[in-house]
Amino acid sequence: MECKLVPSICSYCGTGCGLLFEVIDDQIVNTLPMKTHPVNEGKLCIKGWNLHEHVNSFLRLKQPLIKTFGRFIKADWNEAIGLAADRFRNIIDQYGPDSVGVLVSAKITNEENYLAQKFARAVIGTNNVDHCARL
Amino acid sequence: MGDCHYLYGNYMTIKRITFLQELLTFLGLEGRIHLAWISSAEAQKFVQVVTDFTEKVRALGPNPLPTFSHNKKAALSSVLGRGMGKTPGSSPPEPALQEVYP
Amino acid sequence: MQDTVKAWLENGTIDVFLGYKKVDNHPLPHCFTKARLEELEDLVVSPDRYPLEKIATHMTTAKPEVKIGMLARDCTQRALNVLYIWNQLDPEKIQTLNVNCCPSPLKEKADCSYLRPATVGDYKKEKGVNNAALLEQLSEYGQEERLGRWMYEFQKCIKCYGCRNICPVCFCKECSLEHEDLIKTGALPPEIPVFHLIRAVHMAGRCIDCGLCEEACPMDIPLRLLYRKVNDIVAQVFDYKTGTSASQSPFNILGDSVTLEPKPIQLTGTDS
Structure with a gap:
């Protein structure tokens, strides 16, 4: 039996409330607000309180799906990334880099969000980056 | 007491109702809940209790809760009232209060 | 305090100990185990309280046979009593290490986050x-x-x-x-x-x-x-004082120990 309380920052919005994940046997089971965190002082909103729920959700995608003839077909990563890259190339060549926008998510980590904006600016060449929880 | 068809039902009822009466009094809704033991053979008593309680509730006036739940401002203005929180022109018209009793 | 917990963990009285550990000056709840005894040096009594009982309940749900020790204030003791009554925790599997709590003539040096002036x-x-x-x-x-x-x-x-x-x-x-x-x-x-x-x-x-x-x-x-x-x-x-003993709540017992009577309708003097 192992129980860890892992301090983290809420990823839902730009406020940055401190919270603790209750990890029992490598499963996140609960979220608690961090009492001593200067931002939220032991309080959370309903989204923060339920932050642990999407981690182990059965609704999560575990492999890429490619939409072919209106239906999502399971595919492997190389195929999916290859297809996405080809289509991006075509679109950028035809309409310019500003025809692409990158919308990132609150449910991925800070580092992944950073990578996504780097991808938009350095690889695609556009400033069209936004985040669903931009306050 | 103890004659309940559901054996202990009325013991649980009186515990809960007594508790609820105290709690509602604390919140400021005194006298709006009443409990009486009336068997199915006591038609006269039933009529009497219902009549008395209806009279009492009528004397208390309409249920004040809808004024709070339908209108946030009412909660603010109710205590010291006198139309606080109203900014002329900018606020939408306040919803009409629900008439509980005609 | 550290020595007691160390002894408990070593002789198998408990499998895990729930206490607080100072991480970058933040006292955070932490689960001490036999495998990492050296962490016990950082065990503190935090003025900021977390629901340790709740964590213990979650652990018991995941693994019912685990023996848990925890740092217990007075409120923790009361919470444990309630959880025993409702069969969420087994008193045989819980060890408490009592620490100082709310102020009273007996406990002058209280430490509790609730004592910050409101x-x-x-x-x-x-x-x-x-x-x-x-x-x-x-x-x-x-x-x-x-x-x-x-x-x-x-x-x-x-x-x-x-x-x-x-x-x-x-x-x-x-x-x-x-x-x-x-x-x-x-x-x-x-x-x-x-x-x-x-x-x-x-x-x-x-x-x-x-x-x-x-x-x-x-x-x-x-x-x-x-x-x-x-x-x-x-x-x-x-006449029931919640949490002070492991006796059932009045709303839980079925029985005929009720002496209450319905209140009469008072037609006047509603404002009391």
């Missing part, structure tokens, strides 16, 4: 209910004013469910506060005062007055005061 703004004083008020002070208001003041407090609610989520004695898998028919989804504030009263009624004979709900409330609703009143009623009507 600050109440002028507006709240005028329109709402002072969190630090005593029950007697509230009964001085008339019926109408009391209702208005409580409703002012309730309509601030942002329905974060924090009070329920942090509550050490809330363990139900299905919560009435999430029931579609009782509380509609998507409305703010939640249906007042029903939302708060459902919780208050469920706290009767269960609330152990730890004050964590009020600490977790982002809108500063005087929940502790409300639940204190609820338990006050239980103490006066049923």
